Amino acid sequence: MSARPENIVGANAERSRSHNRQVVLGRVRAAGQVGRAEIARASGLSTQAVSNIIADLLDQGMIVEQGRRAAARGQPPVQYALNPAGGYAFGVEIRPDAVFAALLDFAGRTVFSERRSLASSDRGTVTATVLALKAEALAAADVPGARVLGAGIVMPGPFGATGIRGSGSELTAWEDTDPFTWFSDALGMPVFVENDANAAAMAERVSGAAAGMESYAFIYFGAGLGLGVVSGGRLMTGAFGNAGEIGHIPVPCGGETVALESAVSRLSAQRHLATAGIDAPRLETLAELCETGDRALRAWLDRAVEPLTAAITIVENLLDPQAVILGGAMPDTVLDHLIGAVALPDRSVANRTDRTHPRLIRGASGRMTATLGAAALVINLACTPKIAVAH
Amino acid sequence: MSARPENIVGANAERSRSHNRQVVLGRVRAAGQVGRAEIARASGLSTQAVSNIIADLLDQGMIVEQGRRAAARGQPPVQYALNPAGGYAFGVEIRPDAVFAALLDFAGRTVFSERRSLASSDRGTVTATVLALKAEALAAADVPGARVLGAGIVMPGPFGATGIRGSGSELTAWEDTDPFTWFSDALGMPVFVENDANAAAMAERVSGAAAGMESYAFIYFGAGLGLGVVSGGRLMTGAFGNAGEIGHIPVPCGGETVALESAVSRLSAQRHLATAGIDAPRLETLAELCETGDRALRAWLDRAVEPLTAAITIVENLLDPQAVILGGAMPDTVLDHLIGAVALPDRSVANRTDRTHPRLIRGASGRMTATLGAAALVINLACTPKIAVAH
DNA sequence: TTGTTCCATCAAGTAAGTTGAGTTAATCGG
DNA sequence: CCGATTAACTCAACTTACTTGATGGAACAA
Secondary structure (H helix, E strand, O other), X not given: OOOOOEEXXXXXXXXXXXXXXXXXXXXXXXXXXXXXXXXXXXXXXXXHHHHHHHHHHHHHOOEEEEEEOXXXXXXXXXXXXXXXXXXXXXXXXXXXXXXXXEEEEOOOOXXXXXXXXXXXXXXXXXXXHHHHHHHHHHHHHOOOHHHEEEEEEEOOOOOOOOOOOOOOOOOHHHOOOOHHHHHHHHHOXXXXXXXXXXXXXXXXXXXXXXXOOOOXXXXXXXXXXXXXXXXXXXXXXXXOOOOOOHHHOEEEEOOEEEEHHHHOOHHHHHHHHHHOOOOOOOHHHHHHHHHOOOHHHHXXXXXXXXXXXXXXXXXXXXXXXXXXXXXXXXXXXXXXXXXXXXOOOOXXXXXXXXXXXXXXXXXXXXXXHHHHHHHHHHHHHHHOOOXXXXX | OOOOOEXXXXXXXXXXHHHXXXXXXXXXXXXXXXXXXXXXXXXXXXXXXXXXXXXXXXXXXXXXXXXXXXXXXXXXXXXEEEOHHHOEEEEEXXXXXXXXXXXXXXXXXXXXXXXXXXXOOOHHHHHHHHHHHHHHHHHXXXXXXXXXXXXXXXXXXXXXXXOOOOOOOOOHHHOOOOHHHHHHHHHOOOEEEEOHHHHHHHHHHHHOOOOOOOOEEEEEEOOOEEEEEEEOOEEOOOOOOOOXXXXXXXXXXXXXXXXXXXXXXXXXXXXXXXXXXXXXXXXXXHHHHHHOOOHHHHHHHHHHHHHHHHHHHHHHHHHOOOOEEEEEOOOHHHHHHHHHHOOOOOOOOOOOOOOOOOOEEEEEEXXXXXXXXXXXXXXXXXXXXXXXXXX
16 A cells, blocks of 8 residues: 555646656666667657656666667667666565565665564664664665665555454554654655565566566465555555455365465465474475475475465456466475466466466565565656556 | 557646546546636646636536535635536447447436347448447437547457357457457547446446445446456456456355356356246346245345355455445346345455445446446546546 | 635746757668 | 668757736635
């Protein structure tokens, strides 16, 4: 959720300017490297307008010249690319027991990442920790504060007073706080607040499996299971900011109907392993068990395939994404095993002849996925205008 | 699907102008009646800009003055409202055996509606029928052609070569035709192509249960079952235009897992009734059976509740809409019965204390729902800019 | 009555993109 | 090798649509 109600506003010169700069940045990012004339053609702006904007962006250091690239006839266009050092994004993930932080450069590369345990999850402690991590990140990566475009904050959803409570991951001390206002004030920069799945989904777009995709779905393994939906380059957050609660949908599992995350999630794997006497609190343990072909883990995997297949089928049919991406706090090996085992039905709108991507892809994995995603929110928004106009 | 790839384009004076006119129209429609100053505040434009735009829209006859409304202190603002006769939208629904057409005024009221049987569903016959219906509609409602803002075309999805084939509702003769180009040429006006569920969803926004809602989901009873998702006032069509194929998702039904529309759809009801020796080809028959408390229909309804509940739970959790609306080609009584019987789980992100709408609502019903929706696409787009900017 | 408040208009000002002519730098073809 | 062709790019007016600031008008309140 953006934590601010979106309102449709009118256009004026100032807003057009900012919009057009974002459009140009977005094209540069999408192409990796482009000339002005091509940007003009793609964006429907005049070459002159693009020239002016490019000059501005060069001035600000957001992009860099890459020399001429001879293509066909005519004068070869000067190429431009994003300047990795042109802007940085600070990402923070707040959990009840710890704060994770990361700093990404404009190209989506991680230049700093850190975990800090929390003695308490009250607002004072968390805020102090976040501010300390920010200072540390800027110092470690030698980045001037003015170069930081904004901060993404990941907090456990769902947002607002909903029927889902007591899952243990909530920050009860934060219930009456609007995190958007709070962190805007504390950090003194633009702030974006999302849940872990949404943020992780964005990470794939900025530097990952969803590079170049405009519409996709990301299934996120956290403690439970989340879904981030990107449509037209923007997150679909729902009316109250809680879209993507895929963990609670009913799916078939061994003849009965269960909530998806009771069968497919790290917590469910750990519970299953515990019944076999195996304690696997950490990802590394799971990775080991997977590599050694542990029977208990294998049993859990086998059992997870049916509900996961159902969930992906549902996502494909409801959202018609370019691809479904599986990622999050799970070992690559586990994700790969699941992807290999899921047999998607041929009888689906997703079974197209003109696909450009596989239907199911593995995305970024590991504990930091959501944190990197928090920062990715900022980078994505710097390159994505709020407008999508039919061309 | 919009049938044209959406591309992010830059802003210029011309596009800003058209955008701002849409913003103003959208505010007038949303409010029913507003003054200029209020529009200016809501849209972030200057009062002068709003004044100019209002003058333009008055000139064009899109809006009408409604006199002053004294509110608080100060000079009472002159109120404006949409002029119902300011614009019309032509809606067409093409089925293998018939063409439905409707003409809506700018306020969303039906001024003409008609069904025409098709001897053949080839392009020539269909196109001639559509053109004849258009002429008839304009003549019957005494609407000058220039007042028609565009045409919405509803055709059976899914679009493109997908794994879903042979459902019998396809127009095989149209497979190699781009309906957007085809009807743009034939009708000589802006054209929008969508599937039935998406169009019907839009109808609710223009004149129905979703008035004033920005994000909602519409479950559409056609022959099968479809889903239209509106997010931020715009249809979510997915990467290939086939989002909302809810009929094919797996749901629990009496201990087994089935495809939703095999248990919840008109076709499934008719099949069930047929096993009891009842032939109910028409909606009226179903309505009668429902009113007389027919045992076979009741059995079907009882059986449909579980899978429908699961589907709605899935939709609520994945999309977090303001409400889920049930509508389409089913009798009101049947829909009402289903709505009454569905018990949604309290443990859901949709169970909020700050809801403004019930979680489940009945929408428009009857055979014409999708046809009216086709026209509604046009009206909605006339009042909805492609921009949504955080305010 | 007089002050306050808010709506609305006028006239000038401004920002940003567009237009069209002209320049530069490649490839193509004889 | 050289002119024709093609395409990228620049310069300097031009245009458009919104903004600003001053002024007038209509209702309410004290």
